[in-house]
Amino acid sequence: MHRGILVVLVFNVVVSTVMVMSSHHWFSVWVGLEINTLSILPVLCGQFFPRSVESTVKYFLVQSLSAAMVLNVVIVQAWLYSSWCVVQPLNVFTSLVMVLAIGLKLGLFPCHYWFPDVVQGVGFIQGLMLSTWQKLAPFVVLVYVVGSVNVVFLGILGVLSVLVGGWGGLNQSQVRKVLAFSSIAHVGWIVSVLGYSVGVGCVMFFVYIILNTGVFMLGDKFSLKSLASLSRLVFINPVGGFCFLLGVLSLGGLPPLFGFVMKFLALGCLVSNGVYVVGGFLVMGSLLSLFFYLRIAFNSSLVLFPQHVLSLFVWRVSGSQGGFSLYSAVLSVFVSVNLLGLSSLSVFLAFLN
Template identity: 60%
Template sequence: MSRSIILILLTNIIISVVIVVSSHSWFSIWIGLELNTLSVLPLLCGQFTPRGVESTVKYFLVQAFSAAMILNVGLVQLWLCSSWSVNCPLNDFSSVVITLSLCLKLGLFPCHYWFPDVLQGLNFLQGLLLSTWQKVAPFIILVSVCNVISINILTILGCLSVLIGGWGGLNQSQIRKIMAFSSISHLGWISSVLSYSVYISCVMFVVYIVLSSAAFLINNEASLYNLSSLGRLMSCNSVVGLVLILIILSLGGLPPLTGFLNKFVALECLLSNNLLVPCSVLIVGSLLSLFFYLRISFNSILCLFPHHSMMIFSWRSISSFSNNVSFYTILLSSLSSVSILGLVLMPVSWCYY
């Protein structure tokens, strides 16, 4: 695929998200979502591998079905309220349908099954696109309707997503599937807080995008596709290994790294609303997620991790990471720095108070 076509598709993806963000009508939101889906599909199957085409078809079916659910909600609102406006109150049926459709787009429980399988069939850059930028438009819609949908349902689905994300990643050996379950867990934290504080939820979402971008980019740069490929990372390039460990621990939420900001602010918000049971569920799910984060960190440190004799390790890509200076490495270095700053960013969250 030529660079000009890629540039046009990326421009359409950005424009479609801007349409969704600036829309107050269900019809224009549906148009933006469909434009976004049709623009991202050629990027997902650009290499035209059987596994990539399969993941692209699955992603298209999921996104088309969820967009159709949103359009049906808009038609019901037009029938009842004679208006396409998003601000019109939703009945119980429309509230449940719009919540499930957005959960399907975001990959939240109980509509999360497609996300790990789709992400496993793509490379890290395509997975980065699906895990970060493609979540922006559904998240903005969820922010717009959080005042008219059931708070209890959204909180329960968020807590269950944290549990499923932590439990599902325990038995995984593929880095992309681990990142997929990590995304499910983080979006569960964000959704649990959204009904009680939109500002805190947006801060958590931005932190999640930064952390996930750094993790995906460094895995792509070092070609780390499974846990066994992490064993000789420190011996090949200690800087890459150390940065990866810090980013993964930051995703796990260990203080004083940046990922601790998400969990600290979320628990503070929920405890201020006397939600002790959801806080307990979120903490348990976070401990489950922390197990496979620590497993990635330990495998990165071990220099004598058992390898199969036929395993091919990408020495050249790892060794060249610190030697070539380009926009790609500068972007990765910036994201890694923000991921490690940690509690320095804590005053940003306290502006809410």
């Protein structure tokens, strides 16, 4: 793909997201979501491999169904209340359909089935966009309607997403699929808390973007397609292997690392609202996810992943050359954030006051 075309497409993706975030009319919100989807499609299949084209078609079909559901909901709202304003409360039926439509875009249970397969079929940078930026506009729409949605219903969807994300990642050997199931679990955490505190949910979403960005960029830097290639990374680039280890453990939410901020804020919000059952199930689902996070860390730092390859070292690893670049600078920033740990907790608590 020509660089100028890529710049225009990325610019459209950014503008469409800003359009959704700044709109107060349902039709402009729907137009922003559609522009966002149509602009990202050529980026997903830019290399034009059969697998990436297949994933792009799947993504297009899922997003088209979701956009159709959103449009039908807003038409019903306009027919019932003669209003296209996003602050108009939804009734029971339209709120249910809207949550399912947004769940398709976010990869939330029970609409998560497409997300791991699509992320596996595209590159790391495209998977990063699907896991972070492409969820920003649907997340804003969910914030618009969260006041009309039953918080118990959101809590159930969040708990099931965390359990499915943890259970689905246990038997995976592909790094991108593991990160996709991890994304499903993290979105479940965010949605469970969003019904009780929009501020805490927004801070958790911001932390989730930082964590995922660092891990996906490391995976793209060292071409970590499977856990077998990850086990050789520590011998080829010890610093890269150590940083990836920290990023994965931070996704698991271990206390010294930055990812614990997300779990701490979520559990604090749930306990303060007396939602102990949801918090307990979220912790149980998080333990499932922590199992395969520790499995990745163990295989990447202590032992070799089980494999049938006789050669231990891969002498030509893409992206392992030295030198300074903007990509390396951005990567170092996001990786170094994971080292801040609990020292940055007070900064994020300040945003809630």
